[in-house]
Each structure stands twice: as structure tokens, then as C-alpha cells.
Amino acid sequence: MPNILTKRVSIIELFYDLVFTYMISQATSLIHHLHHGTILPISFLIFAVIVIVFINSWMFQSVFTNRYGSPSWADITFYFIDMMTLLYMSNSFTNTSSKDLTTFFLAASLLSFTLFLQYLIVFFKSSNSNDKNTAKFF
Structure with missing residues (x-):
């Protein structure tokens, strides 16, 4: 059996996951209130977009951490x-109006930009061509 590489999960990674758990609980407030016994389609659509943005951000950060992360x-x-x-974003969509979502998407852009910077640092610091290609892809 080949030697399996393992990597310990740090406390900060666990805390980062906890922030995402908080985000999911905050996002459910968008579909918590019923209108005549049903969820408004626009509320559900906004909820779905917000959850997809958050989970996508979490997934890319997890891939980065598992591949390149170090203490x-x-x-x-x-x-x-x-x-x-993330905490700012989690508290920015308390209402389902498009005005409040502008702040959310600006913060999501900042989150994507920090991940871009992390991959950029790996691209320039790494001497391994596979790591450079992966960083360039992401």
C-alpha cells in the first residue's frame, strides 16, 4: 500500500469552518419568513446565490489550504x-433588497481577491512546475 500523506488540521482552519457554519445559519434567515405560507421565489433565489457564493469560496480556500497551506x-x-x-458578509444580507446585496457582492469580491493573492504568492514562490501550473489554473 502506498504511503498516504496526511496533514493535520490547524485550529485556525477549524475556526474558519466555524465562521462558514455561522454564515449558513445567517443565510437561512432569508428564507425563514413565509409569505402566505410559501417562500417568495426571489427570496429563495437570493438565498441560493448567497449559499453558492459562500460554498464556492470555502471550497477554493480549502483546496488551497490542503495543497499549499502552511502555518x-x-x-x-x-x-x-x-x-x-465573511463575518461582514454574513451580516450584510439581513434584508432581501438588491441595495443590501451590493455590499455583499463587494465583500465577496474582496474574498476572491485575497484568494487570488494567495495563489499569486504560490505561483511566484514555488519552484515546482506542477504547483505553478495549478496556481495559474486557480
Whole structure:
């Protein structure tokens, strides 16, 4: 049997996952209120978009952490910036109006930008061509 590589999960990664759990609980408030016994289609659509954005961000961050993550100050700093952004985003969609979602999508852009910076750092620091190609792809 081949040697399986393992990587321990750090406390900051677990806290990052906890922030996502909080986000899901906040997002459910969008579909919590019923209108004549049903969920409004626009509320459900906004809920679906928000959850997809969050899960996509979490998935890309998890792939980055599992592949390149290290207990460095740079990674920890990016985690804290992302967590602050996520907490801000989680509290920015208390209403289903499009005005409130503008703030949400600006914060989601910041989250994507920090992930872009992380992959950019890996691209320039890595000497492995496979890591460079993967970073370029993401």
C-alpha cells in the first residue's frame, strides 16, 4: 500500500469552518419568513446565490489550504482577513433588497481577491512546475 500523506488540521482552519457554519445559519434567515405560507421565489433565489457564493469560496480556500497551506504568518493573516470579510458578509444580507446585496457582492469580491493573492504568492514562490501550473489554473 502506498504511503498516504496526511496533514493535520490547524485550529485556525477549524475556526474558519466555524465562521462558514455561522454564515449558513445567517443565510437561512432569508428564507425563514413565509409569505402566505410559501417562500417568495426571489427570496429563495437570493438565498441560493448567497449559499453558492459562500460554498464556492470555502471550497477554493480549502483546496488551497490542503495543497499549499502552511502555518506561516502570511497564511494566518489571509485567514483572519477572510474571516473578517465573511463575518461582514454574513451580516450584510439581513434584508432581501438588491441595495443590501451590493455590499455583499463587494465583500465577496474582496474574498476572491485575497484568494487570488494567495495563489499569486504560490505561483511566484514555488519552484515546482506542477504547483505553478495549478496556481495559474486557480
